[in-house]
Amino acid sequence: MKYAESVVDLIGNTPLVKLNRVTEGITATVLVKVEYLNPGGSVKDRVALKMITEAEKSGELLPGGTIVEPTSGNTGVGLALVAQQRGYKCVFVTPDKVGEEKRDVLRAYGAEVVVTPTSVSPDSPHSYYAVSDRLTAEIPGAYKPNQFFNDNGPLSHYESTGPEIWRDTDGKVTHFVAGAGTGGTISGAARFLREVSNDGVRIIAADPEGSIYSGGTGRPYIVEGVGEDMWPGTYSPELVHEAIAIDDAESFAMTRRLAREEGLLVGGSSGMAVAAGLRVARTLGPEDVMVILLPDSGRGYLTKVFNDTWMRDLGYDHGEGETLASVLPA
Numbered sequence: 001m002k003y004a005e006s007v008v009d010l011i012g013n014t015p016l017v018k019l020n021r022v023t024e025g026i027t028a029t030v031l032v033k034v035e036y037l038n039p040g041g042s043v044k045d046r047v048a049l050k051m052i053t054e055a056e057k058s059g060e061l062l063p064g065g066t067i068v069e070p071t072s073g074n075t076g077v078g079l080a081l082v083a084q085q086r087g088y089k090c091v092f093v094t095p096d097k098v099g100e101e102k103r104d105v106l107r108a109y110g111a112e113v114v115v116t117p118t119s120v121s122p123d124s125p126h127s128y129y130a131v132s133d134r135l136t137a138e139i140p141g142a143y144k145p146n147q148f149f150n151d152n153g154p155l156s157h158y159e160s161t162g163p164e165i166w167r168d169t170d171g172k173v174t175h176f177v178a179g180a181g182t183g184g185t186i187s188g189a190a191r192f193l194r195e196v197s198n199d200g201v202r203i204i205a206a207d208p209e210g211s212i213y214s215g216g217t218g219r220p221y222i223v224e225g226v227g228e229d230m231w232p233g234t235y236s237p238e239l240v241h242e243a244i245a246i247d248d249a250e251s252f253a254m255t256r257r258l259a260r261e262e263g264l265l266v267g268g269s270s271g272m273a274v275a276a277g278l279r280v281a282r283t284l285g286p287e288d289v290m291v292i293l294l295p296d297s298g299r300g301y302l303t304k305v306f307n308d309t310w311m312r313d314l315g316y317d318h319g320e321g322e323t324l325a326s327v328l329p330a
C-alpha cells in the first residue's frame with residue numbers, strides 16, 4: 001500500500017512544469033515550480049513545518065500551546081495544518097487588504113483570525129506586527145514563529161526547495177526567479193543553488209513596483225504576499241544578483257494569461273514572478289534553464305485578479321472583447 005502517514009508528509013517535492021505559450025519567441029527552457037500542489041496550497045507549508053518542528057525541539061513550543069503569527073494567509077494555512085496535526089491552537093493576525101476568502105480558509109482549518117488595518121505604519125500599535133506581539137504576550141503558552149525574523153524560514157528552502165530544483169533539473173538550472181515577501185524562499189533556495197553550482201546560478205528577485213527590495217520607498221501596491229516596506233531578517237540581499245520591479249497591472253495581466261494559456265491557476269505573485277522571469281529569459285539562449293517559483297493558487301483570488309469588475313475598477317486590462325459573441329460560431 002502506498003500512502004502518507006499524515007498530510008504533513010505531503011509537504012514539498014513539488015513538480016517543475018515547462019511554460020509553452022507565454023514564452024513565445026524565447027529559446028531558453030523556462031520551468032515553473034508549482035507550489036500550490038503543497039497540501040496547504042502554497043510554498044509556505046515548507047516554512048511552517050520547519051518553524052514548528054524546530055520550536056518543538058528548542059522547547060519554545062510546548063504541548064497544547066498556541067501559535068500566534070502575523071500572516072497574509074499562506075503561512076497561516078501551513079501553520080494551521082501542521083499545528084492541527086500536532087495538537088496546537090492557532091491565532092492569526094492579517095491586514096485587511098488580504099482577501100476574505102483567505103481568512104475563511106484559516107478559520108476552516110480551525111484557526112482564529114484577527115484583522116488589522118493595512119494603511120498604518122509598521123510601528124503603529126494597530127499594525128499587524130504590533131497586534132500579534134500583544135497577543136503573544138497575553139495568551140498563556142503562546143509561541144510566535146515570527147516568520148520575518150525566523151532563520152528556519154530560509155533554512156527550510158535551503159534544505160528542500162533549492163535541492164529539489166537542483167535534483168529535478170539534473171544540475172542544469174542557470175537562473176532562479178522568485179518574489180520576496182519575508183525573502184525566505186529566494187534567500188534559502190539561492191544559498192543552496194549558489195553553493196552547489198559554484199555561483200553558476202543567477203538569482204533574480206521579482207518585486208512589486210514600490211517595494212524596497214527593488215529600490216522603492218515601500219509605497220503601496222496591490223499584489224499580495226510579496227514586497228516589503230521594511231527589511232526583514234529573513235531576506236539576504238547579498239545572495240540576489242538582480243531585483244526586477246513589476247507593476248500591479250503587468251503582474252495581474254500575466255496571472256490571467258497563466259490560467260488561460262498554461263492551465264496554471266495561480267496567484268498574483270506568481271504572475272509577477274513570471275513577468276520578471278520572462279524579461280530576463282528574452283535575453284537568454286537555448287542552453288539556459290530558468291526556474292520560476294509560483295508560490296500559491298489562484299483559488300484565493302477569484303474575486304480579485306480573476307474578477308473582471310475588480311480589474312476594471314482598478315483600471316487594469318481585463319480582456320474586454322472576449323464576449324460570448326466573439327467565441328460562438330457565426
Ligand code: PMP
Pocket residue numbers: 044072074075179180181182183184185186224225226267269270295296
Ligand atoms: N507569494 C505569496 C502569495 C506569499 O504568500 C508569499 C509569502 N509571504 C510569497 C509570495 C513570498 O514568499 P517569501 O516569504 O518566502 O519571500
